[in-house]
Amino acid sequence: MVRFSHKSLLRSGPRRRKKTLYEHIEPYLFLLPALLVFGIFLYYPFVKTVYLSLFLTDKFGQAKLFYGLQNYYDILFGKYSASFLNSLVVTVKFVVMVATGGLLIGLATSLMTVGKFPGRTFSTAIYAMPIAIASAAAAMSFRMILHPSIGLLNASLGTQRAWASDPVWALPIMALLTIWLVSGINFIFIGAGLRNIPEELYESASIDGAGYWRKFFHITLPCLSPTLFFQIIINIINAFQSFTQIRLITQGGPNEATNVIVYSIYLDAFRNFRFGSAAARSIILFLIILVITLIQFKMEKRSVHY
Amino acid sequence: MFQSLTRRQREALLRVGRVCLNVPFVVIIMLPLLYTLMMSVKPSNEIFTRFFPTTIDLISYRHVFTKTAIPRFILNSFIVASAVTLGQMITCSMAAFAFSFLEFRGRNFLFLCILATMMVPWEATIIANYLTVSSWGWRDTYHVLIIPYLCSAMGIFLLRQNYLTFAKELHEAAKLDGCNNWRFLLTIVVPLARPALGALGAYVFLNTWNQYFWPLLVTDSNRVRTVQIGISQLYDADSEQIGLMMAGVVVVIIPSLSIFVFMQKQLINGLMAGAVKG
Numbered sequence: 001m002v003r004f005s006h007k008s009l010l011r012s013g014p015r016r017r018k019k020t021l022y023e024h025i026e027p028y029l030f031l032l033p034a035l036l037v038f039g040i041f042l043y044y045p046f047v048k049t050v051y052l053s054l055f056l057t058d059k060f061g062q063a064k065l066f067y068g069l070q071n072y073y074d075i076l077f078g079k080y081s082a083s084f085l086n087s088l089v090v091t092v093k094f095v096v097m098v099a100t101g102g103l104l105i106g107l108a109t110s111l112m113t114v115g116k117f118p119g120r121t122f123s124t125a126i127y128a129m130p131i132a133i134a135s136a137a138a139a140m141s142f143r144m145i146l147h148p149s150i151g152l153l154n155a156s157l158g159t160q161r162a163w164a165s166d167p168v169w170a171l172p173i174m175a176l177l178t179i180w181l182v183s184g185i186n187f188i189f190i191g192a193g194l195r196n197i198p199e200e201l202y203e204s205a206s207i208d209g210a211g212y213w214r215k216f217f218h219i220t221l222p223c224l225s226p227t228l229f230f231q232i233i234i235n236i237i238n239a240f241q242s243f244t245q246i247r248l249i250t251q252g253g254p255n256e257a258t259n260v261i262v263y264s265i266y267l268d269a270f271r272n273f274r275f276g277s278a279a280a281r282s283i284i285l286f287l288i289i290l291v292i293t294l295i296q297f298k299m300e301k302r303s304v305h306y
Numbered sequence: 307m308f309q310s311l312t313r314r315q316r317e318a319l320l321r322v323g324r325v326c327l328n329v330p331f332v333v334i335i336m337l338p339l340l341y342t343l344m345m346s347v348k349p350s351n352e353i354f355t356r357f358f359p360t361t362i363d364l365i366s367y368r369h370v371f372t373k374t375a376i377p378r379f380i381l382n383s384f385i386v387a388s389a390v391t392l393g394q395m396i397t398c399s400m401a402a403f404a405f406s407f408l409e410f411r412g413r414n415f416l417f418l419c420i421l422a423t424m425m426v427p428w429e430a431t432i433i434a435n436y437l438t439v440s441s442w443g444w445r446d447t448y449h450v451l452i453i454p455y456l457c458s459a460m461g462i463f464l465l466r467q468n469y470l471t472f473a474k475e476l477h478e479a480a481k482l483d484g485c486n487n488w489r490f491l492l493t494i495v496v497p498l499a500r501p502a503l504g505a506l507g508a509y510v511f512l513n514t515w516n517q518y519f520w521p522l523l524v525t526d527s528n529r530v531r532t533v534q535i536g537i538s539q540l541y542d543a544d545s546e547q548i549g550l551m552m553a554g555v556v557v558v559i560i561p562s563l564s565i566f567v568f569m570q571k572q573l574i575n576g577l578m579a580g581a582v583k584g
Contacts, residue, residue, distance in 0.1 A: 026487060030404035031416060033397040037457035042423050045434030052434065061437040109331060117324035125570070126332045131577060132566035133339075133559060134516035136534035140555045141342040144548065152341045155357055180338065188574055241429050244518040248538050262429045269433050270523070278433050286430040293425055 046286075052279035061275040071280035080277065086256055087264040090171060091240065094260055097175035098182065098239035099232050105179060106186025106231065110194055111220075124191075131184035139248035142177045146249070165254045174258050177245050182238055186231055193227030194220070226300075233296045237289060261285055339559070346552035353545035366549035367557070375528040376554055379536035380561075386451045386532060387514040393452065394510050395503055398461030403491045405462070406469035407477050423459045429519070436523050446526045455514065461506050464579040468502035469495060501572070508569040509576025515562060533558045 053071055055063035075084040109127040113120060130138075145152045148162040163173050201219050210218070243262040246252060252259035252267065259267070261281065269278035311319070346366055348359040370376050404410070405417055435454060444450040472495065480490045496503070518534045525531045537558050540551040566573060 024410075027404045027408040027410035027413075030400045030408065030487075034401035034420070034457045034462065035416070037397065037454070038420065038423055038459075040438075041435055041454040042426060042431060045431035045438060046426055048434035048438070049431055052437075061433070061440075112324065112327050112331065115320060115324055117321045117328070119325065119328065123328045123332050125567075126335050128570070128574070129563070129566060130335065131573070132512060132562045134518070134534050134562060136516070136518045136538050137555050137559050137562075138338065140537055140540075140551060141338045144345055144552060145338060145341060150354055150548075152337070180335070183335065185577060188577065192578070237427075241427055243429065244534075247522075265429065265433070269436075275433060275437070282430040282433060286426060289427050289430075290425055 049279045049282050052276055053283050055276045057273075057275040059273045061269075061273075063276070067276060071277050072284075075277060075280055075284075083256065083259070084264065084281065087259050087261050090256070090258060091260045094171060094175055094178075094242070094258075095236050095239040097172065098178045098242075099235035101175065101179035102182040102186045102235045103190075103228060103232055105183045106190040107228070109183070109187045110191035111216075113191070114194065124187075127187040128184045130181055131188070133181065135181055135242075135244040136248060138177060138181055139245040142245070143249055146173065164249050167254050167257050170250050170254060170258050174242075174245055174250060177249075178239060178242055181245075182235055186235070189231050189234070190224070190227060193224050196227075197223045229299060230296070233292060236292055240285070240289060240292075342552050342555050342559075346549060346556050348549060350545040350549055353548050363549075366546075366553035369546075369550050370553045370557055374536075374540065374550065374554065375531070376533070376536055376557060378528055379531055379533045380558070382448075382530055383515055383533040385448060387511045389448075389452045390455045390514045391507050391511045393456040394458055394461045395507060397457040398465050398506065399491065399496060399499075399503070401457070401462045402465035402469050403487070403495060405466050406472075407474075407490075407495075408487070420459050420462055432519065432523070435520075439524060445524050446530055448530055450524045451521055451530065451532065454520070458510070460579055461510065464506055464576065465499060465502055467579070468499050472498060501575075504569070504572040505575035505579070507576075508565055508572040509579075512562060512565050512573065515565075 052061070052063060054067060054069070056065040056067045056071075058064050070078075074080050113124050113127070143164075144150075146163040148154065148160060151163075153163060154160060161169070163169050197220065201223070202215060205215050205219060241262055242260055243266065246258055246260055246263045247266070250258040252263050262285065265278050265281045265285065268274050268281060344359065345353070347362045347364060348356075349361060349363040350365075352359055401420070405413065439445060439450050439454075476494065477490065480494060485493075516534060517532065518538075521532045521535050525535060528536075537551070537554045540554050541547060
């Protein structure tokens with residue numbers, strides 16, 4: 001039923017009924033819970049982190065002595081620089097291994113599940129499954145796999161190595177665990193990217209007599225490159241934030257070989273109670289992630305991928 | 307190479323090839339979980355002596371429920387994850403509604419403010435948050451695990467994206483019928499947005515269930531401690547402990563896996579929206 005008598009229908013154009021006070025504030029009421037949570041647990045702590053990074057603090061995190069940029073100087077060039085720069089190097093190595101490893105596994109598994117075969121549904125479910133597994137649960141499971149005397153890794157290689165405390169192997173092993181954790185999301189995104197490639201491209205290539213690898217290098221890879229780029233950024237950001245598996249398996253050791261940046265923030269704040277210096281590390285982590293995100297935005301805007 | 311084969315024969319051969327290719331990968335991805343499962347049912351006298359168990363022994367599972375605080379941790383995680391999930395559904399629905407249906411001053415600016423939160427990794431603010439909640443005496447409570455996570459930019463985007471597909475006329479018509487915005491959101495938008503809300507819910511519940519860093523910092527007692535902290539406190543001192551630890555991991559993974567199995571589609575949709583943050 002249409003009510004022609006209604007005022008707002010009769011009045012046309014911009015001369016509408018004046019809004020009441022309540023109608024003015026109503027939209028903000030809808031936003032209030034969200035803004036409260038973000039304000040208290042995101043904006044405020046962010047500002048507080050910047051503030052803390054300029055101070056020396058007591059054991060309880062109270063800012064005690066204005067220190068200027070000295071915290072930043074200490075970790076980048078001064079007394080804590082050896083440890084922090086090591087953390088940066090370790091993190092970059094770790095991130096490179098995880099980002100490429102995750103991408104390769106994701107690419108392989110999504111390519112392998114393209115055609116029809118018995119057990120395809122099961123295989124795709126298994127490839128996606130790691131998205132559901134907590135890093136803590138996976139870390140506990142890997143702790144057993146890496147066990148020096150009864151672990152699966154030693155049993156299958158016939159070795160007796162203490163992998164988690166081996167200065168050479170500890171970091172690659174932690175990367176391996178993290179690759180397992182991110183393999184699911186890589187499979188899902190790259191698989192979705194593959195399905196978006198127009199079928200006609202492959203059909204016309206087949207007519208031209210192109211084989212599998214020719215099609216792979218001339219159609220699949222170029223069409224998939226925006227997805228792969230996006231996914232590698234996601235992997236990098238994820239890997240930069242790794243903490244749980246390091247804390248549960250290596251505790252940053254041996255001799256800081258796996259002391260990635262988030263773990264070093266944790267040690268600084270909650271073992272050494274240097275909250276100011278830990279805040280400065282957090283800001284550096286923030287800046288690194290910010291730069292990576294901006295690179296992603298910039299590249300996406302260009303959107304020329306082949 | 308296969309020119310002499312018919313098309314059907316070639317297709318059959320391809321299928322066999324695909325199976326041969328996939329089997330080793332499937333096994334490798336499943337291996338950590340299969341190994342954990344195997345260790346959890348291995349009799350304790352075989353833990354150090356045999357690789358494969360000769361019998362299946364479920365005693366470790368009984369111990370998980372009788373000798374450890376894991377049942378309490380499961381209850382705690384359920385309370386926290388349900389509260390966070392419900393809370394995010396409410397706060398994100400409201401915010402997404404304002405951004406997709408209402409006109410107001412500062413709309414774009416506020417939207418940018420929320421966009422900006424995606425740039426800040428949670429790890430970068432965790433120290434300041436820890437100091438804040440400690441100064442409020444919030445440590446070791448349920449609400450310290452819940453309140454900071456009651457909203458997410460990802461949830462707002464996911465729902466807003468969905469709400470924008472609804473016709474504006476729907477809102478206009480409801481207004482003419484005298485339906486206010488709150489009732490419109492609750493009785494018309496929310497039922498229509500059920501798939502998106504399901505995606506958000508599955509994703510948020512799983513993420514909260516799997517959380518480690520924040521609960522590690524702010525919980526001190528078994529009263530509120532959550533599952534991931536709980537299992538990481540079981541340690542591998544002797545053979546009995548190893549079985550117990552592995553059984554604990556299996557028990558804690560079961561809810562995550564169930565969400566994955568039964569809500570795979572929703573979970574993946576949520577994940578795709580959430581991956582923007584990473």
